[in-house]
Amino acid sequence: MSSQAFPAARLSHLEQLEAESIEIMREVITEAERPVMLYSIGKDSAVMLRLAQKAFYPAPPPFPLLHIDTTWKFRAMYALRDRVSADTGMQLIVHRNAEAERLGINPFDHGARHTDMWKTEGLKQALDLHRFDVAFGGARRDEEKSRAKERVFSFRSARHRWDPKNQRPELWNLYNLRKNPGETIRVFPLSNWTELDIWQYIAAENIPIVPLYMAAPRPIVERDGVILMVDDDRFRLRPGEQPVLRSVRFRTLGCYPLSGAVESEAATLAEVIRETFTALTSERQGRVIDRDDGAQSMERKKQEGYF
Amino acid sequence: MPAASELAVAPGRSPQPVSASEAQARDEVARHFRATEQKSLLRVITCGSVDDGKSTLIGRLLYDSSALYDDELAGLARTGEGAIDLASLVDGLAAEREQGITIDVAYRFFSTRSRKFIIADTPGHEQYTRNMVTGASTADLAIILIDARKGVLPQTRRHSMLVNLLGIRELVLAVNKMDLIGHDEARFNAIVDAYRSFADTVGIARFTAIPMSGLNGENVIQPAQTMPWYRGRTLIDHLESVSAAAPPHDEPMRMAVQWVNRPDQDFRGYAGRIASGQVAVGDKVAVLPAGSRATVERIVTHDGDLARASAGQSVTLVFAEAVDCARGDHIVADAAVRTAPASALAATLVWMADAPLVPGRSYWLKTGTQMLTATIGAPHSVLDIEAMQARTAPTLGLNDIGEVEIELDRAVPRVLYSESRTLGGFILIDKLTNGTVAAGLIRSFPDRADARPPEAPGGAIEWIAPAWPGSDSWAQARSASFRSLGRPSILLDAPALRRGIAADVAQDAAGQEELLRRARAAAVLMCSAGMHVIVAIGATPEQAYPGRIIGEDPGADPQATDWVI
Numbered sequence: 001m002s003s004q005a006f007p008a009a010r011l012s013h014l015e016q017l018e019a020e021s022i023e024i025m026r027e028v029i030t031e032a033e034r035p036v037m038l039y040s041i042g043k044d045s046a047v048m049l050r051l052a053q054k055a056f057y058p059a060p061p062p063f064p065l066l067h068i069d070t071t072w073k074f075r076a077m078y079a080l081r082d083r084v085s086a087d088t089g090m091q092l093i094v095h096r097n098a099e100a101e102r103l104g105i106n107p108f109d110h111g112a113r114h115t116d117m118w119k120t121e122g123l124k125q126a127l128d129l130h131r132f133d134v135a136f137g138g139a140r141r142d143e144e145k146s147r148a149k150e151r152v153f154s155f156r157s158a159r160h161r162w163d164p165k166n167q168r169p170e171l172w173n174l175y176n177l178r179k180n181p182g183e184t185i186r187v188f189p190l191s192n193w194t195e196l197d198i199w200q201y202i203a204a205e206n207i208p209i210v211p212l213y214m215a216a217p218r219p220i221v222e223r224d225g226v227i228l229m230v231d232d233d234r235f236r237l238r239p240g241e242q243p244v245l246r247s248v249r250f251r252t253l254g255c256y257p258l259s260g261a262v263e264s265e266a267a268t269l270a271e272v273i274r275e276t277f278t279a280l281t282s283e284r285q286g287r288v289i290d291r292d293d294g295a296q297s298m299e300r301k302k303q304e305g306y307f
Numbered sequence: 308m309p310a311a312s313e314l315a316v317a318p319g320r321s322p323q324p325v326s327a328s329e330a331q332a333r334d335e336v337a338r339h340f341r342a343t344e345q346k347s348l349l350r351v352i353t354c355g356s357v358d359d360g361k362s363t364l365i366g367r368l369l370y371d372s373s374a375l376y377d378d379e380l381a382g383l384a385r386t387g388e389g390a391i392d393l394a395s396l397v398d399g400l401a402a403e404r405e406q407g408i409t410i411d412v413a414y415r416f417f418s419t420r421s422r423k424f425i426i427a428d429t430p431g432h433e434q435y436t437r438n439m440v441t442g443a444s445t446a447d448l449a450i451i452l453i454d455a456r457k458g459v460l461p462q463t464r465r466h467s468m469l470v471n472l473l474g475i476r477e478l479v480l481a482v483n484k485m486d487l488i489g490h491d492e493a494r495f496n497a498i499v500d501a502y503r504s505f506a507d508t509v510g511i512a513r514f515t516a517i518p519m520s521g522l523n524g525e526n527v528i529q530p531a532q533t534m535p536w537y538r539g540r541t542l543i544d545h546l547e548s549v550s551a552a553a554p555p556h557d558e559p560m561r562m563a564v565q566w567v568n569r570p571d572q573d574f575r576g577y578a579g580r581i582a583s584g585q586v587a588v589g590d591k592v593a594v595l596p597a598g599s600r601a602t603v604e605r606i607v608t609h610d611g612d613l614a615r616a617s618a619g620q621s622v623t624l625v626f627a628e629a630v631d632c633a634r635g636d637h638i639v640a641d642a643a644v645r646t647a648p649a650s651a652l653a654a655t656l657v658w659m660a661d662a663p664l665v666p667g668r669s670y671w672l673k674t675g676t677q678m679l680t681a682t683i684g685a686p687h688s689v690l691d692i693e694a695m696q697a698r699t700a701p702t703l704g705l706n707d708i709g710e711v712e713i714e715l716d717r718a719v720p721r722v723l724y725s726e727s728r729t730l731g732g733f734i735l736i737d738k739l740t741n742g743t744v745a746a747g748l749i750r751s752f753p754d755r756a757d758a759r760p761p762e763a764p765g766g767a768i769e770w771i772a773p774a775w776p777g778s779d780s781w782a783q784a785r786s787a788s789f790r791s792l793g794r795p796s797i798l799l800d801a802p803a804l805r806r807g808i809a810a811d812v813a814q815d816a817a818g819q820e821e822l823l824r825r826a827r828a829a830a831v832l833m834c835s836a837g838m839h840v841i842v843a844i845g846a847t848p849e850q851a852y853p854g855r856i857i858g859e860d861p862g863a864d865p866q867a868t869d870w871v872i
């Protein structure tokens with residue numbers, strides 16, 4: 001956000017959100033020993049990465065990016081990920097859970113275990129392996145009701161468990177980052193951003209995002225009311241299923257067989273934002289993982305260390 | 308959806324050719340950005356007791372301002388009559404409370420044409436002090452909810468005192484459920500009068516009272532047809548028009564340095580968020596507490612250098628001169644430097660931990676961007692928020708608010724909470740558990756020379772006089788129970804004294820007199836250091852001074868166990 005563009009003394013809400021996120025990131029790197037930024041290749045990660053570049057400019061962000069790979073992301077996501085490291089000059093660490101790889105864990109055969117092993121376990125492994133003590137994540141409080149009371153700083157035990165009964169109050173902009181031996185911290189610098197803020201910022205800042213967020217004709221099947229994209233030939237079609245081309249876009253991106261699309265003609269960022277104003281479906285509805293184990297699943301995943 | 312949503316949206320998807328709809332979308336987005344660039348951010352805290360209608364009111368604001376998505380609307384609970392249950396929009400706290408999850412504040416978001424709002428929603432009952440202080444610490448405006456049938460209640464006064472304490476100057480008295488009192492003007496006026504006389508006594512300078520019904524949406528977003536006698540603004544109109552959102556631009560510039568940016572030999576920048584005022588290239592500034600002077604050469608951001616920057620912005624300053632400046636230092640407008648740094652301060656503490664304050668022990672104190680070691684004195688007074696008056700107490704327990712003096716291990720720039728909510732506040736951190744145990748507001752910087760002795764020493768002395776059967780073990784148990792609560796306590800009995808400071812005292816009547824004298828002197832010293840001293844050396848009631856006399860078995864001691872609120 002160029003502040004020169006609006007020199008008025010009062011900051012816009014996007015400028016304030018930006019300044020607050022930058023403040024949080026700077027606070028972290030002065031007190032953390034080995035910080036890392038979780039990079040999921042989604043739009044929130046894209047915004048978080050831009051904010052990191054701003055926070056430490058002219059230095060590059062003083063931490064690496066970490067992608068917890070499941071081998072099942074959309075191809076377009078891998079394409080963007082592989083550009084990011086070159087574009088930012090930051091180190092990109094890709095971690096895959098070797099155990100999950102060996103067992104051939106996949107979203108078709110293994111259901112919830114797929115997410116548990118690749119994402120939850122994979123993240124714990126990577127944090128332990130590299131001894132990262134603080135990890136930035138792109139979660140927002142507006143994503144769902146249960147996140148509304150999330151802290152910006154969330155402490156995890158040495159075994160990566162979240163103790164919801166023992167959270168620290170967060171007063172003013174005075175964050176307490178002191179941790180006990182073995183503890184790690186998840187930091188959410190986008191806590192106060194809404195989905196609309198994210199889109200507006202991407203547009204205003206011209207931030208590169210995965211093209212899947214924009215509508216295009218894509219091969220899809222519709223399964224239990226969810227539109228799934230057939231991104232490669234590993235997709236298991238059920239009897240009678242036949243991929244058809246339809247104009248769809250994604251509101252959240254994860255493993256392609258677990259990410260629901262919405263039908264849309266919004267082929268450009270401007271149109272997507274317009275559609276988002278009318279918000280036809282709330283964001284997480286498009287993501288299958290939240291549904292398979294009921295409304296409490298997000299909370300449970302978090303307690304187990306999933307982001 | 309109604310009113311405050313910003314764009315009229317065609318229902319359904321348009322089958323127009325992409326080019327036309329793209330042009331139209333771009334146009335709309337451009338218009339939208341012009342609007343959002345001018346959008347400001349207002350942080351609001353809502354205060355109410357259970358069943359005053361807080362959830363319904365917040366649900367109404369979200370619902371009427373289109374902050375919801377269609378599937379959230381579809382998933383909403385319905386009431387018996389099939390109307391949408393607005394309160395269910397913001398549920399989610401109850402279940403968590405049952406699981407014992409600490410919820411101090413939940414944050415909700417919505418926006419209107421001119422503002423984005425962040426609502427801090429605090430559970431209204433147990434631990435409301437801790438929760439409300441957390442939510443209020445960042446709020447610009449407070450909505451104090453009143454059930455019109457009940458009027459101004461003790462909790463209304465408590466909530467108001469807390470938000471006033473935290474420096475929120477914009478108060479809205481939301482007189483809710485007007486539909487249940489027949490939209491009666493006289494009763495509304497009576498409530499406002501009652502509140503005004505209370506507000507005057509506690510120094511609340513102004514407030515805005517609005518009669519409303521969250522359930523029916525009267526005077527929330529839409530003006531109420533039912534209350535033609537009310538000619539003021541609706542709640543949303545008021546929220547959109549108050550000026551509280553503006554950060555303090557006209558005050559002297561202050562910025563706490565967060566991080567020194569040194570990517571290479573040629574660049575040295577001081578990164579931080581400007582707390583107040585404005586800074587321009589060429590400005591003379593001072594670095595505190597050292598007091599060295601410098602000139603701002605560049606204001607660096609990723610988007611290019613700026614000529615000037617103002618409160619709220621995160622920037623990186625480069626000086627023309629090489630000066631010592633580190634994390635924790637304040638960069639301030641040269642003209643703002645009038646006083647030397649101070650290493651003692653007087654503050655209001657809000658205690659937030661189960662374990663009470665231990666006077667005399669050292670804690671981490673984080674203020675601005677620095678971490679200091681602080682020794683906290685026993686409280687001069689504790690605000691009894693139920694009785695709304697100050698009382699004395701030896702220490703502070705969960706949710707207590709007290710006045711203390713604090714010694715720091717080094718000097719800090721003098722910034723009062725009344726001058727800056729950003730730099731005049733602090734948190735205390737327990738050095739053993741690393742937990743955040745208190746919020747503090749800096750009230751003054753007492754200079755050592757004329758610092759008064761504490762009015763009420765934090766410790767206490769109790770005499771077992773005369774002894775009764777079992778008094779020895781009673782005294783031991785009492786002292787142990789204080790200690791288990793984290794409160795320093797000691798038992799002075801004959802064996803303990805004769806092992807050390809009374810080893811040379813004879814075992815006769817004159818010796819007993821001397822033992823008493825020494826016990827009394829030791830007890831007074833320990834008490835003034837904040838300890839709870841129990842003296843059990845066979846004194847008579849006449850000899851048992853100063854302090855409290857326990858002359859018979861008081862039975863199980865309720866005070867020792869209920870001591871932490």
Ligand SMILES: Nc1nc2c(ncn2[C@@H]2O[C@H](COP(=O)(O)OP(=O)(O)O)[C@@H](O)[C@H]2O)c(=O)[nH]1
Nearest residue numbers: 356357358359360361362363394484520521522
């Ligand atoms: N008649 C009437 N009832 C209301 C109004 N606002 C809330 N209520 C009712 O009061 C009860 C408590 O409301 P709720 O929003 O859950 O209160 P909270 O505990 O403060 O969050 C519910 O039965 C609501 O329907 C109002 O303006 N008028």
